[in-house]
Amino acid sequence: MEQYFIGVDLGSTASKVAVFSNQSLKTYFTIPTCFDMTIQAKHIIDTLAAQSISTEQSVFTATGYGRISFPLATKAVTEITCHAKGAWYLTAQNCTVLDIGGQDTKVIALENGTVNHFYMNDKCSAGTGRFLDIMARTMGITISELFELATLGTPLPISSMCTVFAESEVISHIGAGAKREDVACGIIASVAEKAAQLAARCSDYPYLLTGGLSQTPYFLTQLSKLLDAPVTTHALAQYAGAIGAALVAQTSS
Numbered sequence: 001m002e003q004y005f006i007g008v009d010l011g012s013t014a015s016k017v018a019v020f021s022n023q024s025l026k027t028y029f030t031i032p033t034c035f036d037m038t039i040q041a042k043h044i045i046d047t048l049a050a051q052s053i054s055t056e057q058s059v060f061t062a063t064g065y066g067r068i069s070f071p072l073a074t075k076a077v078t079e080i081t082c083h084a085k086g087a088w089y090l091t092a093q094n095c096t097v098l099d100i101g102g103q104d105t106k107v108i109a110l111e112n113g114t115v116n117h118f119y120m121n122d123k124c125s126a127g128t129g130r131f132l133d134i135m136a137r138t139m140g141i142t143i144s145e146l147f148e149l150a151t152l153g154t155p156l157p158i159s160s161m162c163t164v165f166a167e168s169e170v171i172s173h174i175g176a177g178a179k180r181e182d183v184a185c186g187i188i189a190s191v192a193e194k195a196a197q198l199a200a201r202c203s204d205y206p207y208l209l210t211g212g213l214s215q216t217p218y219f220l221t222q223l224s225k226l227l228d229a230p231v232t233t234h235a236l237a238q239y240a241g242a243i244g245a246a247l248v249a250q251t252s253s
């Protein structure tokens with residue numbers, strides 16, 4: 001029976017799964033995170049079974065906020081370690097990994113495949129994906145629509161550092177008849193500015209954006225302008241954490 005090494009990145013909004021066998025990435029997928037890890041494990045087993053992947057002989061490693069309570073995992077590893085391993089697998093080059101997740105933002109100096117140093121914002125939702133989710137909801141649109149609108153606007157200032165007050169600012173702008181595209185543009189600029197402030201602390205290497213915002217070209221361009229440096233990504237950058245976790249499973253078995 002084929003043996004699989006499965007990395008599960010249990011994020012605050014989405015769970016990313018990467019499956020390795022015979023030293024190569026076989027498949028990957030994303031499912032929404034639910035707050036019962038036993039149910040989440042069943043969803044993952046079912047999705048794997050639908051791809052004819054038996055979990056009987058599989059080795060699971062978990063990362064992300066839900067890693068401690070994920071019942072299938074024999075190992076739980078921090079996101080910093082997994083994102084670094086995953087980013088190295090994807091790029092094989094020294095880089096500054098900027099991961100903007102639903103709940104936190106991390107910046108990791110990745111040197112010769114290991115973490116040289118890192119900084120993290122996990123105290124404040126401003127500058128994270130959650131800020132965008134809340135603001136999109138306030139505007140009654142999806143996150144994809146928020147980005148589409150933003151490309152048409154010029155940024156209105158959203159000056160508050162607190163998400164709750166920033167939401168009031170957005171509501172005031174809308175109430176005052178501001179153009180929706182300008183409000184959307186201001187919302188994205190606010191997250192990009194906060195992420196760039198953190199990223200600027202770690203400017204030794206070219207930037208690689210991972211996480212849920214990485215497949216949004218508009219966001220990459222905004223970050224690049226603010227940092228005055230190229231910001232690239234990879235088609236699988238959302239899976240960096242899951243890939244890193246799978247690699248841990250593979251090497252520790």
Ligand code: ADP
Nearest residue numbers: 011012013014101102103129130132211212213
């Ligand atoms: P987590 O691991 O905490 O679930 P992710 O790295 O998956 O976080 O990022 C989730 C964030 O990505 C969401 O909070 C949202 O802001 C952003 N996001 C999700 N879908 C999209 C999209 N289609 N376009 C742009 N951003 C998105």
